[in-house]
Amino acid sequence: MATQAEALPAPRVVSWWSTLVDWLTTVDHKKIGIMYVAGALFFLAVGGIEALAIRVQLAGPERAFLHPQTYNEMLTMHGTTMIFLAAMPILAGLGNYFVPLMIGARDMAFPRLNALGLWLFILGSILLYLSFFSGGAPDAGWFAYAPLTTKTYSPHKGMDFWILGLMVTGIASIAGSINFIVTILNMRAPGVKLNRMPVFVWTMLVTSFLIVFAFPSLTVAQVLLFLDRNFGTGFYAAEVGATPILWQHLFWFFGHPEVYIVVLPAFGMVSEIIPVFSRKPIFGYTALVYATVAIGFISFTVWAHHMFAVGLPPVVAYAFGAASMIIAVPTAIKIFNWIFTMWKGSLRLTTAMLFAISFVAMFVIGGLSGIMLATVPVDWQLTDTYFVVAHFHYTLFGGVLLSVLAACYYWFPKMFGRKLDERWGKVHWLLTFVGFNLTFLPMHWLGLDGMPRRIATYGAGLGWDLLNFIATVGAFTIAAGTAIFILNIVVSLRKGEPAGDNPWEGWTLEWATSSPPPAHNFDGLPPVRSRRPLWDAEKKRVLTPDEVRALSTPDEHVHLPPPSVWPLVVAAGITAIAAGLIYTMFVAVIGVLIFLAGVVGWIQQEGYH
Amino acid sequence: MWQRAGTWAVALAFGLVALAVFPAATFAAEPPWFLDPASEQAGRVARLFNIELLVAILVFLIVEGLIVYVVIRYRQRGPDDPVPEQIHGSTAMELTWTIGTSVALLFVLVVFWQTMTTLAAPPADAEALQVVVRGKQWWWEFEYPEYGFRTANELYIPVGQPVEFVTESDNVIHSFWVPRLSGKVDVVPGQQNRIWFQADEPGEYFGQCAELCGVQHAGMRFKVFALPPEKFAQWVKEQQQPAAEPVTDLAKFGKELFFTKGCAGCHAIAGTQAQGRIGPDLTHFASRTTVAAVLPRTDGNVARWVYNSESVKPGNIMWQTMKNVPLSPEEVDALVAYLQGLK
Numbered sequence: 001m002a003t004q005a006e007a008l009p010a011p012r013v014v015s016w017w018s019t020l021v022d023w024l025t026t027v028d029h030k031k032i033g034i035m036y037v038a039g040a041l042f043f044l045a046v047g048g049i050e051a052l053a054i055r056v057q058l059a060g061p062e063r064a065f066l067h068p069q070t071y072n073e074m075l076t077m078h079g080t081t082m083i084f085l086a087a088m089p090i091l092a093g094l095g096n097y098f099v100p101l102m103i104g105a106r107d108m109a110f111p112r113l114n115a116l117g118l119w120l121f122i123l124g125s126i127l128l129y130l131s132f133f134s135g136g137a138p139d140a141g142w143f144a145y146a147p148l149t150t151k152t153y154s155p156h157k158g159m160d161f162w163i164l165g166l167m168v169t170g171i172a173s174i175a176g177s178i179n180f181i182v183t184i185l186n187m188r189a190p191g192v193k194l195n196r197m198p199v200f201v202w203t204m205l206v207t208s209f210l211i212v213f214a215f216p217s218l219t220v221a222q223v224l225l226f227l228d229r230n231f232g233t234g235f236y237a238a239e240v241g242a243t244p245i246l247w248q249h250l251f252w253f254f255g256h257p258e259v260y261i262v263v264l265p266a267f268g269m270v271s272e273i274i275p276v277f278s279r280k281p282i283f284g285y286t287a288l289v290y291a292t293v294a295i296g297f298i299s300f301t302v303w304a305h306h307m308f309a310v311g312l313p314p315v316v317a318y319a320f321g322a323a324s325m326i327i328a329v330p331t332a333i334k335i336f337n338w339i340f341t342m343w344k345g346s347l348r349l350t351t352a353m354l355f356a357i358s359f360v361a362m363f364v365i366g367g368l369s370g371i372m373l374a375t376v377p378v379d380w381q382l383t384d385t386y387f388v389v390a391h392f393h394y395t396l397f398g399g400v401l402l403s404v405l406a407a408c409y410y411w412f413p414k415m416f417g418r419k420l421d422e423r424w425g426k427v428h429w430l431l432t433f434v435g436f437n438l439t440f441l442p443m444h445w446l447g448l449d450g451m452p453r454r455i456a457t458y459g460a461g462l463g464w465d466l467l468n469f470i471a472t473v474g475a476f477t478i479a480a481g482t483a484i485f486i487l488n489i490v491v492s493l494r495k496g497e498p499a500g501d502n503p504w505e506g507w508t509l510e511w512a513t514s515s516p517p518p519a520h521n522f523d524g525l526p527p528v529r530s531r532r533p534l535w536d537a538e539k540k541r542v543l544t545p546d547e548v549r550a551l552s553t554p555d556e557h558v559h560l561p562p563p564s565v566w567p568l569v570v571a572a573g574i575t576a577i578a579a580g581l582i583y584t585m586f587v588a589v590i591g592v593l594i595f596l597a598g599v600v601g602w603i604q605q606e607g608y609h
Numbered sequence: 610m611w612q613r614a615g616t617w618a619v620a621l622a623f624g625l626v627a628l629a630v631f632p633a634a635t636f637a638a639e640p641p642w643f644l645d646p647a648s649e650q651a652g653r654v655a656r657l658f659n660i661e662l663l664v665a666i667l668v669f670l671i672v673e674g675l676i677v678y679v680v681i682r683y684r685q686r687g688p689d690d691p692v693p694e695q696i697h698g699s700t701a702m703e704l705t706w707t708i709g710t711s712v713a714l715l716f717v718l719v720v721f722w723q724t725m726t727t728l729a730a731p732p733a734d735a736e737a738l739q740v741v742v743r744g745k746q747w748w749w750e751f752e753y754p755e756y757g758f759r760t761a762n763e764l765y766i767p768v769g770q771p772v773e774f775v776t777e778s779d780n781v782i783h784s785f786w787v788p789r790l791s792g793k794v795d796v797v798p799g800q801q802n803r804i805w806f807q808a809d810e811p812g813e814y815f816g817q818c819a820e821l822c823g824v825q826h827a828g829m830r831f832k833v834f835a836l837p838p839e840k841f842a843q844w845v846k847e848q849q850q851p852a853a854e855p856v857t858d859l860a861k862f863g864k865e866l867f868f869t870k871g872c873a874g875c876h877a878i879a880g881t882q883a884q885g886r887i888g889p890d891l892t893h894f895a896s897r898t899t900v901a902a903v904l905p906r907t908d909g910n911v912a913r914w915v916y917n918s919e920s921v922k923p924g925n926i927m928w929q930t931m932k933n934v935p936l937s938p939e940e941v942d943a944l945v946a947y948l949q950g951l952k
Contacts, residue, residue, distance in 0.1 A: 068924055153746075242799075279693055281695055287703045322718055378658045381793070434625045457827050
């Protein structure tokens with residue numbers, strides 16, 4: 001990362017080797033954030049290609065593009081990839097980059113733990129994908145219902161890769177979350193009180209708590225499944241008196257909070273973007289924050305709404321349905337607050353803003369279909385149909401992805417010093433918005449028409465052909481938009497319009513430094529006396545970069561942690577242990593040795609000095 | 610410049626989607642649309658859905674209308690537009706939409722509870738027919754305990770009588786679903802789930818497994834035939850008969866092959882030595898409309914299934930078991946002749 005050119009001239013000749021070493025050993029939250037985002041975008045593309053394969057297979061009835069076994073692997077890896085390898089790390093990455101900047105900190109609280117999280121994410125993802133070359137990918141759905149996942153019904157090693165790959169990335173998520181919690185609670189600059197934190201920081205805080213409480217449930221479920229598969233236990237085996245429903249409780253106790261884990265930071269990002277491009281402060285900050293916290297709590301009380309058809313007693317089912325519906329209240333509060341942030345504003349319809357507004361408009365649809373699915377008898381009809389596929393894509397694609405794309409256009413100038421091209425951005429937005437609705441709107445009708453999810457093909461004459469074909473056309477429209485997005489990134493990195501410190505007239509602290517920020521983030525911070533530190537209430541405008549600099553007190557005591565290779569070593573050790581549990585114990589033993597070497601090195605290295 | 614481009618892009622986007630999706634939904638052929646219910650139970654759920662749909666459309670119009678209005682009305686028209694008034698919020702408005710949303714939800718919760726209670730159990734005064742539904746990989750077994758026979762992939766029920774289904778699985782989780790007659794019930798190993806409904810109109814209904822259950826999940830379809838009581842009684846009587854004996858020489862050879870080639874290891878045919886329980890009961894195979902639940906039961910399709918079931922349902926268990934037991938074309942013809950005689 002280039003620092004301020006005048007003060008610290010960057011070396012002109014940098015060998016690729018030293019660059020590589022620099023990135024592999026970095027503990028800079030910004031570089032780590034960039035690598036998280038890059039990795040997540042890569043897996044977003046991979047998951048997207050899997051989705052295209054699914055859509056080609058379903059474009060017409062009785063097609064044989066994919067063998068049904070391959071189809072099951074595709075649908076499993078599509079879901080798993082999008083949730084664990086795309087959505088979560090992209091949010092972790094943007095959070096990593098911007099949370100410290102937004103609270104005026106120099107770095108995350110635990111820089112090396114941060115690096116460990118990154119490497120575990122990357123190595124765990126690679127481990128998961130190695131399954132394709134080791135006899136077959138996981139094939140029992142991302143929800144992995146036992147007993148379909150047991151050795152009897154999924155004999156190849158795919159599910160073991162799923163279990164251990166996700167455990168490795170799970171460690172990354174928990175490590176990252178603890179880091180976020182400590183950073184947000186302890187490292188805020190003077191004046192950044194809790195009730196002045198940007199909404200995005202609040203959502204990252206709540207999400208981090210959700211991860212810390214929800215992921216252990218998944219890990220327990222996976223450990224039991226691993227034992228069932230490899231050591232002959234019967235935690236999920238009906239034939240020895242256990243019940244496979246146990247898996248569903250453990251999984252969804254994680255799985256439903258997981259939905260909010262990925263969607264809350266998305267809420268946070270649009271809560272930053274919409275005000276800036278409306279040139280108005282966020283409407284109802286306090287209500288938004290309370291709604292976020294409320295959603296966090298309620299999200300732990302609704303998991304059984306994924307299980308209405310498994311034979312729950314009616315009163316229990318009703319209670320879970322009612323709890324699920326209650327989530328609509330804080331969600332509605334958020335939606336109205338976003339709309340009234342725009343009310344009487346002066347809306348600059350940049351690409352980022354178009355994506356953010358589309359997010360609000362599309363998320364409403366996902367919310368409404370969610371209420372329908374919360375009413376148990378309707379759920380009995382619609383669960384496991386394409387109506388559900390439509391529903392959660394309106395929340396995850398319409399919710400998470402659209403706001404992530406908004407954030408990419410919004411924050412790219414800060415991260416790389418250049419803007420993404422706005423004209424190509426608009427084309428990207430148009431193709432994505434149209435493609436998204438072409439793909440997922442028809443799926444509501446398909447669900448009502450009786451088309452179940454996860455079927456590798458369907459018979460002709462059921463009335464599903466045309467809607468499926470439209471959905472496939474939509475998927476390729478999205479793909480075209482994504483191709484433009486990737487090109488836009490590649491070209492804009494080199495030739496984009498220079499951004500300056502604050503291209504969008506933003507008012508949170510990340511705009512108070514250069515683009516990209518120096519390694520130490522800030523030369524000095526302006527005083528923080530409100531939720532919008534860069535907003536001048538008297539002049540009714542955002543401070544110019546020069547005004548910000550004039551107001552800032554330079555900080556003479558900059559201490560940055562030294563780079564460290566040990567997080568990478570520890571991550572490699574953990575991943576080798578996981579791989580060894582799948583292949584052969586010999587690799588696991590080597591993994592333990594690498595892990596121990598890494599820990600020893602880590603302890604002996606000095607941190608801050 | 611970019612403001613105008615943005616506005617046009619929004620209009621274009623909505624227009625394109627509306628053009629493509631709505632006509633397609635309208636002109637779709639006759640699907641197993643659950644909003645066209647054929648049982649009172651499915652009817653109540655459809656009614657609940659329609660009420661929710663009305664509420665949802667109302668909310669949709671209000672919210673999306675607001676968004677569209679705000680975007681058009683308050684878009685920036687030029688770089689010199691004045692800085693808008695800096696409004697930070699309004700407690701009254703927060704209360705308005707919090708209470709408004711809560712009231713709408715309360716209304717839905719009440720209708721939801723009413724529907725829940727009416728679906729709980731079959732009426733005490735009507736005698737329910739019991740059918741045991743077994744999810745297999747990847748086919749359905751339907752057993753009629755009071756009549757003493759089993760059938761596969763085609764479920765017959767009487768019109769106007771409640772039918773209670775008891776689900777069982779000795780393998781993975783499946784889900785039993787006939788959209789126009791009833792919502793789903795999962796078929797879970799180690800537990801018996803129950804569901805009931807009463808068909809109001811005679812007819813043929815589409816059913817399918819709705820829980821991912823392995824490689825042939827998509828092939829796990831079934832049909833439900835709702836018959837008037839007297840026709841149903843007639844069907845029961847036919848199904849209770851032992852299997853028909855083969856008449857032609859070819860069919861007799863087919864029967865012999867059925868035992869020598871190992872078919873009887875998995876399939877049962879009442880009145881013969883074949884008592885296998887792994888595959889479908891074939892006693893009245895030729896009374897069914899399909900072979901393997903996905904093909905019409907023509908001689909050609911039966912031959913295709915017997916000769917190369919992998920080409921019909923890749924990954925099916927019969928193929929995995931029998932692929933090393935080759936059949937000559939003559940043997941296939943003989944087996945087809947025998948099976949097609951099992952009226």
